[in-house]
Amino acid sequence: MVQDIExxxxxxxVIEGLKAxxxxxxxxxxxxxxxxxxKILDETQESIEYQRQIDEMLAGALTQEDEDAVLAELEAITQEDVALPEVPTEHVPEIPEAAKVEPERKDVMKKQNREMLAA
Structure with missing residues (x-):
């Protein structure tokens, strides 16, 4: 009987919880x-589609039409005659003394860098 009451x-x-x-x-x-x-579900779906398009653009996914356009533009650029300036050969600039480092000094600097990175 006690069990029945409990x-x-x-x-x-439970019934009070269901009512609430x-x-x-x-x-x-x-x-x-x-x-x-x-309306909320439609807006959410539109937002998801928009984000998917942005992700594809950032990932570099091109449609076949876009890829054809890019290849055509590349072909046009490579077909053009491009005149590049000549490289001077008479005077070669000298390396400043501060930039010159002795080979053994380079080894010491590399070892110090490795030790600093390891620490």
């Missing part, structure tokens, strides 16, 4: 209609 008390709490849940759902249904939910 079970009935639990059932009452139903009231919350009713108030939410008054605030949002089916049309509002459909």
């Amino acid at each position: 079970f009935m008390q639990i059932e009452m709490k 849940g139903n009231e919350c759902l009713k108030s939410m249904h008054e605030i949002m209609s089916i049309e509002d939910v459909e």
Whole structure:
């Protein structure tokens, strides 16, 4: 009999919880209609599609039409005669003394860098 009373008390709490849940759902249904939910879902789907397009652009995914246009532009550029300036051969600039480092000094500097990185 004690078990039956305890079970009935639990059932009452469950029923009260269901009533409170139903009231919350009713108030939410008054605030949002089916049309509002459909509108939100449509906007979300549009946003997802837009983001997918951005991701494809950033990833470098080209459509066949875009790829053909790029190849045509590359072909046009490579067909042009491009006159490059001549490289001077008479005077070769000298390397400043500060930039010249003795080979053994380079080894010491490399070892110090490795030791610093290891620490």
